[in-house]
Amino acid sequence: MSDKRKQQFNGMRPPIPVEYQSKYSRGKDPIQAMHERRRARRPMGPPPGGGFRGGPGGPMGMPAEKAKDFKGTLKRVLKYLKPYWWGIALIAVLSICSSLFTVISPRVQGNAITIIEQGVSSKAGINYTALYRTLLIMGSIYILTTLFSFLQQFIVATISQKLVFSLRRDIEAKLAKLPLKYYDSHTHGEILSRITNDVDTVSSTLQMSVTQIVSSAITIVGVLFMMLRISPLLTLIALLITPLYLLVVYVIAPKSQRYFIAQQTALGDLNSHVEEMFTGHKIVKAFNREKDSIEEFEQINQMYYTFSRRANFISGMIMPIMHFLGNLGYVAMCIVGGIFVSRRTISLGDMQAFMQYVRLFNQPITQTSNIANVIQSTIASAERVFDILNAEEEVPEAANPQDIANPEGAVRFENIRFGYSEDKILMQDLSIDVKPGQTVAIVGPTGAGKTTLVNLLMRFYDVMDGRITIDGVDIREMTRGGLRSIFGMVLQDTWLFNGTIRDNISYGKTDATDEEIVQAAVAACADHFIRTLPDGYNTVINEEASNISQGQKQLLTIARAFLADPSILILDEATSSVDTRTEVLIQNALAKLKKGRTSFVIAHRLSTIRNADIILVMNNGSIIEKGTHEELLNRKGFYYELYNSQFMNGAESQAV
Amino acid sequence: MSKLLAKLSPYKYFILFAILFLFTSSILDLTLPYLMSTIVNEGIPSGNVSFILETGLKMLAISILIMICSIASNYLTSKAAMSFGRDLRAEVFRKITNFSLHDSDKVGVSSLITRNTNDIIQMQMLVMFTLRVIVSAPLHMIGGIIMAVSKDPTLSLVFVVAVPIMILIIIFNIRWVTPLFRQIQTKLDKVNRVVRELLSGVRVIRAFNRIEHERDRFNNANLDLTRTSLSAFRRMAAMQPFTMMTINFAILAIFVFGSIRIDGGHMKTGDLMAFIQYATQIMFSLMMTSMLFGMLPRAAVSARRITEVLSMESEVRDPEQPKLPAKDLKGYVRFENVTFRYPGAEEPVLNNISFEARPGETVAIIGSTGSGKSTLVNLIPRFYEVESGAIYVDGIDIRDMSQEELRSRIGYIPQKAVLFTGTIADNIRYGKADATDEEVRQAADIAQATEFIDAMQDGFNSYLSQEATNISGGQKQRISIARAIVKRPEIYIFDDSFSALDFRTDANLRAALKPITRNSTVFIVAQRVSTVMNADRIIVLDNGNMVGLGTHKELLNTCEVYREIVTSQLSEEELA
Numbered sequence A: 001m002s003d004k005r006k007q008q009f010n011g012m013r014p015p016i017p018v019e020y021q022s023k024y025s026r027g028k029d030p031i032q033a034m035h036e037r038r039r040a041r042r043p044m045g046p047p048p049g050g051g052f053r054g055g056p057g058g059p060m061g062m063p064a065e066k067a068k069d070f071k072g073t074l075k076r077v078l079k080y081l082k083p084y085w086w087g088i089a090l091i092a093v094l095s096i097c098s099s100l101f102t103v104i105s106p107r108v109q110g111n112a113i114t115i116i117e118q119g120v121s122s123k124a125g126i127n128y129t130a131l132y133r134t135l136l137i138m139g140s141i142y143i144l145t146t147l148f149s150f151l152q153q154f155i156v157a158t159i160s161q162k163l164v165f166s167l168r169r170d171i172e173a174k175l176a177k178l179p180l181k182y183y184d185s186h187t188h189g190e191i192l193s194r195i196t197n198d199v200d201t202v203s204s205t206l207q208m209s210v211t212q213i214v215s216s217a218i219t220i221v222g223v224l225f226m227m228l229r230i231s232p233l234l235t236l237i238a239l240l241i242t243p244l245y246l247l248v249v250y251v252i253a254p255k256s257q258r259y260f261i262a263q264q265t266a267l268g269d270l271n272s273h274v275e276e277m278f279t280g281h282k283i284v285k286a287f288n289r290e291k292d293s294i295e296e297f298e299q300i301n302q303m304y305y306t307f308s309r310r311a312n313f314i315s316g317m318i319m320p321i322m323h324f325l326g327n328l329g330y331v332a333m334c335i336v337g338g339i340f341v342s343r344r345t346i347s348l349g350d351m352q353a354f355m356q357y358v359r360l361f362n363q364p365i366t367q368t369s370n371i372a373n374v375i376q377s378t379i380a381s382a383e384r385v386f387d388i389l390n391a392e393e394e395v396p397e398a399a400n401p402q403d404i405a406n407p408e409g410a411v412r413f414e415n416i417r418f419g420y421s422e423d424k425i426l427m428q429d430l431s432i433d434v435k436p437g438q439t440v441a442i443v444g445p446t447g448a449g450k451t452t453l454v455n456l457l458m459r460f461y462d463v464m465d466g467r468i469t470i471d472g473v474d475i476r477e478m479t480r481g482g483l484r485s486i487f488g489m490v491l492q493d494t495w496l497f498n499g500t501i502r503d504n505i506s507y508g509k510t511d512a513t514d515e516e517i518v519q520a521a522v523a524a525c526a527d528h529f530i531r532t533l534p535d536g537y538n539t540v541i542n543e544e545a546s547n548i549s550q551g552q553k554q555l556l557t558i559a560r561a562f563l564a565d566p567s568i569l570i571l572d573e574a575t576s577s578v579d580t581r582t583e584v585l586i587q588n589a590l591a592k593l594k595k596g597r598t599s600f601v602i603a604h605r606l607s608t609i610r611n612a613d614i615i616l617v618m619n620n621g622s623i624i625e626k627g628t629h630e631e632l633l634n635r636k637g638f639y640y641e642l643y644n645s646q647f648m649n650g651a652e653s654q655a656v
Numbered sequence B: 001m002s003k004l005l006a007k008l009s010p011y012k013y014f015i016l017f018a019i020l021f022l023f024t025s026s027i028l029d030l031t032l033p034y035l036m037s038t039i040v041n042e043g044i045p046s047g048n049v050s051f052i053l054e055t056g057l058k059m060l061a062i063s064i065l066i067m068i069c070s071i072a073s074n075y076l077t078s079k080a081a082m083s084f085g086r087d088l089r090a091e092v093f094r095k096i097t098n099f100s101l102h103d104s105d106k107v108g109v110s111s112l113i114t115r116n117t118n119d120i121i122q123m124q125m126l127v128m129f130t131l132r133v134i135v136s137a138p139l140h141m142i143g144g145i146i147m148a149v150s151k152d153p154t155l156s157l158v159f160v161v162a163v164p165i166m167i168l169i170i171i172f173n174i175r176w177v178t179p180l181f182r183q184i185q186t187k188l189d190k191v192n193r194v195v196r197e198l199l200s201g202v203r204v205i206r207a208f209n210r211i212e213h214e215r216d217r218f219n220n221a222n223l224d225l226t227r228t229s230l231s232a233f234r235r236m237a238a239m240q241p242f243t244m245m246t247i248n249f250a251i252l253a254i255f256v257f258g259s260i261r262i263d264g265g266h267m268k269t270g271d272l273m274a275f276i277q278y279a280t281q282i283m284f285s286l287m288m289t290s291m292l293f294g295m296l297p298r299a300a301v302s303a304r305r306i307t308e309v310l311s312m313e314s315e316v317r318d319p320e321q322p323k324l325p326a327k328d329l330k331g332y333v334r335f336e337n338v339t340f341r342y343p344g345a346e347e348p349v350l351n352n353i354s355f356e357a358r359p360g361e362t363v364a365i366i367g368s369t370g371s372g373k374s375t376l377v378n379l380i381p382r383f384y385e386v387e388s389g390a391i392y393v394d395g396i397d398i399r400d401m402s403q404e405e406l407r408s409r410i411g412y413i414p415q416k417a418v419l420f421t422g423t424i425a426d427n428i429r430y431g432k433a434d435a436t437d438e439e440v441r442q443a444a445d446i447a448q449a450t451e452f453i454d455a456m457q458d459g460f461n462s463y464l465s466q467e468a469t470n471i472s473g474g475q476k477q478r479i480s481i482a483r484a485i486v487k488r489p490e491i492y493i494f495d496d497s498f499s500a501l502d503f504r505t506d507a508n509l510r511a512a513l514k515p516i517t518r519n520s521t522v523f524i525v526a527q528r529v530s531t532v533m534n535a536d537r538i539i540v541l542d543n544g545n546m547v548g549l550g551t552h553k554e555l556l557n558t559c560e561v562y563r564e565i566v567t568s569q570l571s572e573e574e575l576a
Helices: A002-011 A030-041 A070-122 A128-177 A180-185 A188-230 A232-279 A281-286 A290-342 A348-390 A451-457 A480-486 A501-508 A514-523 A527-532 A550-564 A580-594 A606-610 A629-635 A638-655 B002-046 B049-097 B101-107 B109-116 B118-134 B136-151 B157-176 B178-200 B202-207 B211-263 B269-311 B373-379 B403-407 B424-429 B437-446 B450-455 B473-485 B503-516 B552-558 B560-569
Strands: A411-421 A424-434 A439-443 A465-470 A487-490 A568-572 A598-602 A614-619 A622-627 B333-340 B350-357 B362-367 B388-393 B410-413 B491-495 B521-525 B537-542 B545-550
Touching (some): A070 A188, A128 A188, A232 A281, A232 B049, A232 B109, A281 A290, A424 A622, A439 A606, A451 A568, A451 A598, A480 A487, A514 A527, A514 A550, A550 A580, A568 A580, A614 A629, B002 B049, B049 B109, B118 B136, B157 B178, B178 B269, B211 B269, B350 B388, B362 B560, B373 B491, B403 B410, B437 B473, B437 B503, B537 B560, B552 B560
Parallel strands (some): B362 B521, B362 B537
Antiparallel strands (some): A614 A622
């Protein structure tokens, strides 16, 4: 997407006059200067993204994103609207009615003026019966217009909000069915933005623009008809102004587009610089780089200033020019209409009506020109939403699932072949036989991809070949829920949600009693610190979980695993963030917990590893050696080396 | 807010002229209906074409003037608003950059980011919008009323009824609709939060089979949001048509009473037509003003948040007359009865700590979570201010040195590696801007980073994305270590920097560090006994108190806490 933007960006580069002088780009095209600066900063970095989105509501001239498959996406949006067809039909009828009234009312006003004028000039006095009848019609039209447009907007709001609701609901339901692969290959921000921003864009367009299209079309045709009925010549004069409006829309507005893109890019740079510098505040300080940071900020700030000022100036010019064109029509009607009235070609009321028709006619033309942009970016948003809804789902559950009621915890890997992609196979013909109660240690240097094993065991990913069985049952024959309830897991990245500590611990067992929760916390050595918190077990963990430390978070996830009481444990570097003294206590607790349970331990501690029944040595994502400690040492391979690099310290410690 | 708006004063002439231009164009705008009425009243009855033409051309000239004035005022307005935003942004950024760590902890990094970006844009928009729309609306309204009264004061009484009704509608709008939109924002945040948790916790949610539960949570938030949005937008649906109706009925009233006035010979038909146009103008100006009330509450929140940052005084400040340490003193660090507590905390984090470190020595700090290990080393670069006692670097109290001078002596490696967008070489050079390629490579060698850097497609020129998501945690940490090494500081601070490394890399790295730190003082905060046991001195912290100071061997015999830690990590045979 951002690639396309850059191309689009480079595609149009008319020379722009540079009358301003900036410290950083003297006499250069500022946009070019910015890109040079960006290139200098990131030699082969990704093209500017900046998180730009030209949604509705932006100022005029903002560029629109283009959808890849406009027609198909539009069809799908319409399909979503199908349940509301009656409402949409009603909206159409209502907006046709209220547009018609809008078209008629200047005419009625004109009639009233004519009646008054005739009364004045005929010296017979105003024909009040006729005038009041006209005014009564006028009043009824006003009331009906109000009613219709209220009803119309009310229904539109209802439908669009309901649509948003169902879109969000569907996305969430879809997310629950997506394989982990999808989550691992999309950033959270990306998914989040689709479920909020994109859905919002779709709804606000429905709310603002769709009815506008209908009413604009009706207004244009209706006004044209009314004008022609009054005077074809005046109509011709009025129409002469229309091309000028289009000129503004298609010439000036795109000019500002270039600056809006540049402004967004600069804003993206600005935001990421601020974010980076504030997040790395300590490092900036530690290395005395405050001045550099400020200087760079000021450069970007100046860039942003230049572009935003220009973008806003040019787009801000559109309004006065439009206003002028409106006045031009008004003046033309005053002159030509005045002459016509004085020659009795038309009545004074016709002139009054015409002055309003000229504005009414050109207004929707400028509006609809913007609608095209809005609809384009809306369809692009809708497309991103449907991208999620179209994504491939997890393999469906087995037809006749056999879940294990009382699992013993025998795990077998039979000739497993697996990789995250076909061209990067990590496991080839891997077989492991783990008996109930045994401990499997997974070791290897950092970044060796040890979570892969977890992904396979929990069936977050499916194996390509071979099978994994638990107590002899292929895990693909079980329900995912049934399989996962066998496991207890303490992941490297602790995950706590915005709720009380009590709720977080009982996450794996909703019906746990308070007593059980406390017991689990005691077992995980978390009880003490929880009680020192202001609200104890009812302390709410805040959004960033910043009110408790990393080690404490870890303790809570351990307590959670304790409470769930699983048959098989997966401890993913479980204690790496817990301090050494607490670790003693946890080790004891874990030893207790591990008793009678099969466990997979991803750990750095060699003492744990040496007591393991099976050791799996991983490097670069694949399992390269397996066996017991003794076997692996005798093999004098990777493990031997790894062990010795640690034992070197052990030797030193013996020497002390 | 007024405090911030005072920062517009350098641009007061821009604003003054912008308003002047705006005022001129408003006045001119109002003369158009007047001229039109003269055409109707004088030109048309007499059939005087030249008068009609002449007046029409006048109107055209005025229209052009109006356009020029509005464009000029628009130019000045954008300039003033954007300059204001730029200046404010720079001021806030400078201020925050010079905050101490405690200052920024207090507000929170994400909040600081928002304050420096979105909040200021909000203010900038307010200034622009105010100057463009809000200033012109009252001008238009007042002008319209003056013109209307001058045409026919009696008929102007229509406004005595219509304007208050309009104002009532606006107030109703502010009371009835605006609060709902604020609620929508909070509820949208809630939906966002639930989704974010859904995404980050996907493994846990699935592992515990809690998909249904999370769905309920999401659906509740979604439903709640939809309900509020529904009532907000439905109320909005009522507002606009009824405002329009008020305007239309005012016009109707002008017809009713105007016709009587005309019949009585008090005014002419052209005046009535002008009157209708004034009425429309007055009412629309009122509507525009109501938009400000929609914007004000948000801008007020932003303004308060910005002012808060600007009025904060940095806790750590440079002395008036900084002292310089003697040239031959390099790497001496002394803690004298240092006590430190985080502001507001009941218990101090560090209690009466005293020790000394000399060049060539390695001092390790070990202890349980929350014992104050990290805090202790963070006091040396004066990231935080001690409560009592003093820290001396090279014989001088660090509060008497400039922060720049102090930190130029220190190579700091944080617990969590923080890298910046740019190439790997850029990141290493962050420690020493003018480092040669040779120095960069050497630093990477020592940090055990060369192997993986060379394996990357562009080697040292490989580009790191924001937060360096394209390399692993251990790799980030090694670059962060290289960054400190290239500086060749006299004091190294490894704030638990080794725990992201595996045993082998950890051991190799410490072996490679030995020769280059021969004349430097090294502080190591660590979790692993194997990392600290070769240190010249080990400080054992327990709940902020120093419970042990000595070598591994000494402490094994004398320090109970240390023994506990060691036995937890090393098996009996390794201990033996």
